[in-house]
Amino acid sequence: MTIRVRLDRVLYERRMSLSELADRVGITVANLQILKSGRARALRISTLDALCRALDCQPGDLLGFDHSPTDDPDSPDAEDGLD
Amino acid sequence: MRALGPESVSSFLKIAVDVVYAAACIAVAVVGPLCLVMLVYLPFGPAVPRLSLGGHLWVSPLPTLALVAVLLVVEAYVGCLVVILNRIRRIMETLVRGDPFHPDNVARLRWVGAAMVGLEAAAYGVRALLDQVGPHSAALRASDGWFNPTAWFAVLVVFVLAEVFREGARLRRDSELTI
Numbered sequence: 500m501t502i503r504v505r506l507d508r509v510l511y512e513r514r515m516s517l518s519e520l521a522d523r524v525g526i527t528v529a530n531l532q533i534l535k536s537g538r539a540r541a542l543r544i545s546t547l548d549a550l551c552r553a554l555d556c557q558p559g560d561l562l563g564f565d566h567s568p569t570d571d572p573d574s575p576d577a578e579d580g581l582d
Numbered sequence: 583m584r585a586l587g588p589e590s591v592s593s594f595l596k597i598a599v600d601v602v603y604a605a606a607c608i609a610v611a612v613v614g615p616l617c618l619v620m621l622v623y624l625p626f627g628p629a630v631p632r633l634s635l636g637g638h639l640w641v642s643p644l645p646t647l648a649l650v651a652v653l654l655v656v657e658a659y660v661g662c663l664v665v666i667l668n669r670i671r672r673i674m675e676t677l678v679r680g681d682p683f684h685p686d687n688v689a690r691l692r693w694v695g696a697a698m699v700g701l702e703a704a705a706y707g708v709r710a711l712l713d714q715v716g717p718h719s720a721a722l723r724a725s726d727g728w729f730n731p732t733a734w735f736a737v738l739v740v741f742v743l744a745e746v747f748r749e750g751a752r753l754r755r756d757s758e759l760t761i
Binding site: 526530531533534538539540541542543546 | 755756759760761
């Protein structure tokens, strides 16, 4: 996936832990870990809204686009592994 | 009535499948030892088995060897049914849990389809065997036709369902990874 989630950086700047953010946003720490590690397939607008409110930031602060090519197995062209 | 979860249509279907599965297991448990008894009886008994019950004499329509072969085939057939029903039970368990597109259901459906192909192919072999047995088999022939399009259509439906569940499992995984 070439969309990067810069959650670590924003959490560091706000001096906030992942569990604290999870409590504020109402998402489990496990799901935030999935988001942070880039394994998420999709992000709801409502979730992005809640994150931006909790972190007092803009969506562009959290999300970035990586122009470099990737060998990510989760890319849409990869096989789904269920064959 | 809900489609999924407890006290749903799926849960009642699961009860029905469980009952049929139990009956098939009982049938395997009964026919198996009967096969063993007949195999032991084979070298010592008459060519055509006879059984006297309450003054009535029952004479087998088949010779002992053919009867043993039929019992073995019945045991194998019901055994395959147990395997199929067990996989269907596992699928129904995921349905009752409200998680029908579990990835394991794809393989289970494919196994059910493969077992149905095996059963249908074995049925052709049984019919050929009965044809060879001779006039004694006339009473046991179920039908004169060889090709059963309904059965093969059912096999096709099962394999198509497996592909539908494969796509469902992919969508389920996507949903799990949607934050």
